[in-house]
Every structure is written in structure tokens, then in C-alpha cells.
Amino acid sequence: MTSESVATRPGVDLARIKAWLPAYGVYAAIVLLVLYNVAFTPNFLAWGNLRIQLIQVAPVVIVALGMALVIGTEGIDLSVGSVMALAAALIPLYLGYGVIAAILISLIAGVLVGLVNGTLVARVGLQPIVATLALFVGGRGLALVISGGQLKDIGNDDLIFLGSGDFLGLPMLVWIAALLVLVVAFIVRRTVFGRRLLAIGGNRPATELAGVPVKRVLITVYVICSVLASIAGLLAVARIQSSDASAVGLLIELSAITAVVVGGTPLTGGRVRVLGTVAGALLMQLVVATMIKHNLPSSSTEMVQAAIILIAVYAARERKSR
Template identity: 90%
Template structure:
């Protein structure tokens, strides 16, 4: 009788383990399956030219998603990252005459200012993150269009172009920069006091405040970091396409970044940041899009598949939280 009971209960235990395992590692399984499918059925998928294009396209999303993951780790969200990219792109041509370093610094300072505004509205004024960042989601791109006079401007600077189009050891410099930022963010989250405070705020903000943690200062810093990473993505986008178009740079990238973070296993309720999972989430979504393009599927189909993936990721995260 006991053996029969054990036999019946075993599948339920296995199913529970699968459900617990899926949010953290399901994205890697999905990537592996997509890679196998493409190797078998997509012509020239393993050609270096194709892999290089995929890495270049996903690198800016990874950079923006890293900042988004930090913000979501505090139970917040930042909708202004695309506008920050546009603002950085608009400023680059204006200051490139003073040298590439000056232009990069100005674009980064713009990111710092936007982050300070967002962080102050959230931490000190007490606005909901989605409301606070929505203002600059709209206003930031408008300001970028004003700065650029609504015109596309060519960028002709070899040093800047090298960052977006050059190679180092046959790997795009853009990818090296993204990889370095991944390592830095992972170290900050796992090995620093700031990282522990960030996660504590997302896990239980009132308790963190009672423990004496400078919650407001940490929150402002998180939003500043997020905006600076978006600025880096913006200037790299300009360097890659060799032009500045404030109306197009970073358009809707906030949705791609949020998707990468959620699919990668970081809960929207905060308290946890999966850095490698975020990278994997961005790679998965890029593979989905690339696979459908290679097989001549309509863009509308691609968007619907992405929506289904997001819904599945959110549902799995919800199930895990309920347990």
C-alpha cells in the first residue's frame, strides 16, 4: 500500500520541482532549443557574419536591460531609458567638435541628470516609479528632438565609430563593452554593500528603512546608474549607425529591456536581480526575432510570439511567488 502511495505521489513532487526550477533556468533551456533548431534548419546560422550581427543587435538591449534589472530589483521601473538614449544621441554631434571624450562625457552627464530627476521623484517626492519615469519617457525624447532640430545628423569621427563598428580580437568592440558592463553589474549586485541594500529595498522597504539603510540615497543612485547605462547604449547606437536620429534611437527599447529582465527570471516584485538571466533573456528574444525573420514570418507574428513569451514568463514568476 505504501509503495503504491509513493508511486502516485512521485509525479506531483517532480512537477513541483520543475515549477520551482523553471523561472530560474527555463530561459537557458529555451535558448538551447532555439540554437539546436537554427543549427538544423536555418541556413548559414553558424556563419560568423550572422552570429556577429546577432551579437551587435542584442548588445544595446543588454546594456539597457542591466540598468532596468537594477531598478526592478528595487520594485521599481524606468520607462525613460529610450528617451535617455535619444537625448545622448542628440548631444553627441553638438559636442563632437570639442573631441570624442567631451562628447561622451556630456552624454553621460545628461544620463546622470535624468537619473537624478527620476530618482528624486521616486525616493523623495514619493511618486510611483511608472508615473515618475513616464514624464521623461515623453519629455526626454521631445527635448532630444528640440536639441537636434528634428533632423538626422551624420557623425564622422573615427574614434567614436570604432566603438560601434570596430573589432578587437575579431569580436565587435560593442560586444566587449556590453560584456564588461555585465561583469561590473554582476559584481555590484553580488559582492558589494550597495548591491545588498538594493535587494533589501526591493524585498522589504519598510524593514530596510527601520534597519537604518539610506533607502532614498540608494534609490536615487539606482536610477542614476540605469540612466547612465542607457546613455552608454545611446552613444554606442550613434557610433554603430554613424548618425544621430533622436526620433528613432532607443525607440521602444524600454519594452525590450523589461522583457529581457522578466524572461530572465527577475521578479517584478523586487528583491532579486538575475544579471546573467537578464543577458539570457535578451539573447532569447533576439534569437526568436532572428529565427522568424530567417524563416520569412511576418513581423506581426513575431510580435505575437514575443507577447506569448512575456505572458508565460510573468505567469511562471507569479506561480513561484504564490508558492
């Protein structure tokens, strides 16, 4: 072995680590965190604790799936929390017509918000952060107007089952989130729509020149994101058995963006890591739960989350530059 090869080996190893980190670092972090909790957190593996963690992370996963699709087109959607609040406000108004009618109305509201966001981005030409910021503010205000600013109890057993019931030993929330993960993964990997979505994020001008209906795809992406947020909103109402438009979905857009970025989906678009997004949501949930279990202040939790986000963004930047 020559001295030259020995000298270059550390650089090669470092390059491999940098290439490995964006794709698989989140999984390694989850494994390390789980091992730490098994060793130092009492009753971490108790089913009651695991059940709580899964229930708490399920809405974030659902919203993050839609956010991942939007970010895959090099966009962003800040209105998802307001869409959740809007869905929560509409549920009590139409629950008297039956749970199916109430769910459909909530989903239609999500479709309408997605159409507005998508139209502003695709046809008007506004920056995604500006277009969705309007509904980030106005959507929750509309939800508060609809609900009259009051918390309303939900007594429908069918709806409550979606948020609090079990099926084959697992919470329905988890089953619904898992099903949506499979659906989104199929869309991204196996459909023409998914390939077009990634092409837009990778190089929009070239995609337009190739004859892809870019505007239609973008509008559809924002509609899907808002519908997923509506589903998360109605499930949140079903879980807490009440509708509070001022609290449902509050700041969940930050959690969703964090899950997507930590999961390896670059903010520059062109790629969507569905399983990575789920892993990112799980990691952030584990970080929060671990620090709470060990009686650390919320300020420390926020600083750790910020550090994880910075590492993820830096790793994605390094990969993009290479």
C-alpha cells in the same frame, strides 16, 4: 514502493518543474532554439550571422542591466529610450570639442535624468511608472528640440570605432557590453550597495527601520540605469554613424523589461539575475532572428514574444506564491 508514493510522484515532479522554470528555463529555451536553427536555418553558424546577432543584442543588454537594477528595487524605468535619444542628440553638438568631451556630456545628461527620476521616486514619493513616464514623453521631445528634428551624420573615427570596430576578432560593442555585465554582476553580488538594493526590493519598510539610506540608494540606482542608457545611446550613434533622435532607443524600454522578466528577475523586486537578464536578451533576439530567417510575418513574432513574456511572468508568480 507504496501506492501512496507513486500517486504523489507526479505532483512532486510538477513542483520541481515549476521551481526550475523561472531560474533556468531561459537557458533551456536558448539551447533548444539554437539547436533548431543549426538544423533548419541555413548559415546560422556563419560568423557573419553570429556577429550581426551579437551587435544587435548588445545595446539591449546594456539597457536591460540598468533596468534589472531598478526592477530589483521593485521599480521600473520607462525613460531609458528617451535617455538614449537625448545622448544621441548631444553627441553631434559637442563632438567638435573632442570625442571624450562629447561622451562626457552624454553621460552627464544621463546622470541628470537619473537624478530627476530617482528624486521623484525616492523623495517626492511618486510611483516609478508615473515618475519615469514623464521623461519617457518629455525626454525624447527635448532630444528632438536639441537636434532640430534632423538626422546628423557622425564622422569621428574614434567614436565610430566604438560602434563598428573590432578588438581581438569581436565587435567593440560586444566587449563593452560584456564589461558592463561584469561590473553590474560585481555590484549586485559583492558590494554593500548591491545588498541594500536587494533589501529595498524585498522589504522596503524593514530596510528603512534597519537604518539603510533607502532614498540615497534608490536615487543611485536610477542614476546608474540612466547612465547605462546613455552609453547604449552613444554606442547606437557610433554604430549607425548618424544621430537620429526620433529613432534611437525607440521602444527599447519594452525590450529591456522583457529581457529582465524572461531572465528570471521578478517584477516584485528583491532579486536581480544579471546573467539571466543577458540570457533573456539573447533569447528574444534569437526569436526575432529565427522568425525573420523563416519569412514569418512581424505579427507572428510579436505574438510569440508576448507568449514568452506571459510564461515568464506566470512562472515568477508561481515561485513567489510558493
